[in-house]
Amino acid sequence: MKDASSRPGPSRRNFLGAAAAAGVAAPPALSRATAAPSKAASNGRSSFTLNVNGRGHRLELDTRTTLLDALREHLQLTGSKKGCDHGQCGACTVHVNGKCVLSCLSLAVAHEGAAVRTIEGLAGPDGTLHPMQQAFIDHDGFQCGYCTPGQIMSAVACVSEGHAETDADIREYMSGNLCRCGAYPKIVLAIKQARAQTRERV
Amino acid sequence: MRPFGYERVGDVASAIRAGRDTRQGQGDAPVQYLAGGTTLIDLMKLNVLRPERVVDIAPLRTRYADIQVGPDGLRLGALATMAAAADHPAVQRDYPVLAQSLQLAASAQLRNMATLGGNVLQRTRCSYYRDPSWSACNKRAPGSGCAAIGGFNRNHAVLGVDESCIAQYPGDFAVALVALDAQAELSGPGGQRVVSVESLHRPPDGQAHLENTLLPGELITAYRVPASGWTRRSLYLKIRDRESYEFAIASAAVALHMDGQTVRDARIGLGGLAYRPWRAREAETLLVGKPLTETAAEQVARVALAGAVTHGDNDYKPELGRRTLVRALMQTRAMEI
Numbered sequence: 001m002k003d004a005s006s007r008p009g010p011s012r013r014n015f016l017g018a019a020a021a022a023g024v025a026a027p028p029a030l031s032r033a034t035a036a037p038s039k040a041a042s043n044g045r046s047s048f049t050l051n052v053n054g055r056g057h058r059l060e061l062d063t064r065t066t067l068l069d070a071l072r073e074h075l076q077l078t079g080s081k082k083g084c085d086h087g088q089c090g091a092c093t094v095h096v097n098g099k100c101v102l103s104c105l106s107l108a109v110a111h112e113g114a115a116v117r118t119i120e121g122l123a124g125p126d127g128t129l130h131p132m133q134q135a136f137i138d139h140d141g142f143q144c145g146y147c148t149p150g151q152i153m154s155a156v157a158c159v160s161e162g163h164a165e166t167d168a169d170i171r172e173y174m175s176g177n178l179c180r181c182g183a184y185p186k187i188v189l190a191i192k193q194a195r196a197q198t199r200e201r202v
Numbered sequence: 203m204r205p206f207g208y209e210r211v212g213d214v215a216s217a218i219r220a221g222r223d224t225r226q227g228q229g230d231a232p233v234q235y236l237a238g239g240t241t242l243i244d245l246m247k248l249n250v251l252r253p254e255r256v257v258d259i260a261p262l263r264t265r266y267a268d269i270q271v272g273p274d275g276l277r278l279g280a281l282a283t284m285a286a287a288a289d290h291p292a293v294q295r296d297y298p299v300l301a302q303s304l305q306l307a308a309s310a311q312l313r314n315m316a317t318l319g320g321n322v323l324q325r326t327r328c329s330y331y332r333d334p335s336w337s338a339c340n341k342r343a344p345g346s347g348c349a350a351i352g353g354f355n356r357n358h359a360v361l362g363v364d365e366s367c368i369a370q371y372p373g374d375f376a377v378a379l380v381a382l383d384a385q386a387e388l389s390g391p392g393g394q395r396v397v398s399v400e401s402l403h404r405p406p407d408g409q410a411h412l413e414n415t416l417l418p419g420e421l422i423t424a425y426r427v428p429a430s431g432w433t434r435r436s437l438y439l440k441i442r443d444r445e446s447y448e449f450a451i452a453s454a455a456v457a458l459h460m461d462g463q464t465v466r467d468a469r470i471g472l473g474g475l476a477y478r479p480w481r482a483r484e485a486e487t488l489l490v491g492k493p494l495t496e497t498a499a500e501q502v503a504r505v506a507l508a509g510a511v512t513h514g515d516n517d518y519k520p521e522l523g524r525r526t527l528v529r530a531l532m533q534t535r536a537m538e539i
Contacts, residue, residue, distance in 0.1 A: 048207060062205075063207075064205065086248075100310060102315050110210070172446050173310045
């Protein structure tokens with residue numbers, strides 16, 4: 001299948017990306033905010049720095065913005081998915097300081113100073129997939145793919161946090177990620193394949 | 203979500219100052235503390251909680267997240283995460299009921315986020331409370347009635363309820379704490395005080411919107427669990443609709459101090475059945491000084507659920523609660539220590 005970005009004409013992702021970028025660039029306060037410390041302004045907006053996948057991003061956002069919306073709508077990191085938006089499905093799972101958390105139940109402004117890692121930050125600099133990503137492909141650990149970024153982030157954390165010793169442990173510690181397609185058995189197989197390599201890498 | 207002011211505080215004195223103007227125990231207070239955020243952000247998105255100010259106390263974790271096990275007991279910092287306490291080897295060894303109550307709760311992601319302080323204060327999962335399109339909810343809108351009485355109430359409480367509210371306390375950890383006589387260390391405008399965890403949650407008393415007994419600006423900073431002869435022989439049995447990542451429909455926290463075949467002392471907490479973390483004291487005293495047989499366990503369980511009040515869909519709960527407690531008692535007795 002062709003990459004969506006190489007298709008002629010507007011794609012949904014290109015359109016959304018361009019519109020969001022315009023939205024970020026528009027407020028004149030942005031350039032002034034760069035030197036200011038993290039603070040909630042009285043107009044309901046906050047300026048702060050978010051460290052995502054090793055890169056700092058200066059943001060000036062509505063204080064209500066969740067970490068998930070900041071990633072998807074303002075940093076164009078659309079790998080993390082919005083499923084239920086209430087912490088019940090796990091599609092939005094990212095790592096904060098090495099632990100898996102739900103970005104939909106996190107305020108972006110509360111994560112200044114934290115190291116956020118998303119699915120986009122898993123592959124190597126040359127694009128080589130993380131062993132866990134490769135294992136999900138090798139075992140068909142998905143069908144529609146919508147829950148997959150969250151599954152993979154939880155899977156990496158399941159191993160790195162030391163809870164992937166047995167099949168029962170893997171199932172218990174992956175239970176916060178729902179898969180409507182029912183790929184669960186293959187997800188367990190993928191985690192077992194990538195377990196040793198993930199331990200070395202994380 | 204309604205707009206709010208956000209403030210991050212670096213010390214407990216600033217946190218207390220920021221919250222001191224709210225009213226006592228008020229569920230819809232205009233100032234809300236943010237720690238893990240797993241309840242607060244969810245309920246703000248649902249428009250159930252509409253704080254004017256959110257005070258982020260996460261930076262306090264540098265001072266209030268320690269877990270210490272000593273000869274006198276266990277001390278758990280209120281800003282320790284559920285995962286940190288659940289994974290702590292000494293908690294698992296010496297206080298298995300506490301570790302299990304945390305391991306069996308929520309999901310890996312939520313346990314990494316949620317703190318022990320916020321976990322104990324988590325709000326009910328009553329669907330009518332969580333959905334403001336239902337106008338009748340005494341917990342959300344004082345005096346408006348209770349849509350759960352006469353509505354869908356399969357997951358609602360049967361112990362400690364009244365005609366104003368039958369919401370169920372959804373947590374597990376607080377049930378284990380209450381069973382073990384745990385105390386909470388509080389810091390507030392009047393200084394520090396220590397209260398029993400059991401006294402933190404109010405009965406409905408016709409005022410279901412008052413969630414707890416904390417004073418305005420008061421924060422839980424730690425829990426103390428006294429060492430005793432029953433903490434090692436303890437377990438948490440949780441019955442639920444699916445095997446993982448689900449709230450209890452019935453649960454039992456049991457701790458036994460055995461002298462051979464005879465019970466020297468017993469502690470029983472019940473979850474998934476009650477309006478607040480429930481201690482079954484009368485049932486405990488019935489066990490003392492006797493051998494723990496299945497017949498004795500059944501008798502004790504009948505006493506523990508004797509006050510149950512059901513509302514139709516939850517008619518099954520007293521029997522499920524009795525069977526859960528009997529099984530928990532027999533499993534605890536059989537533990538090899």
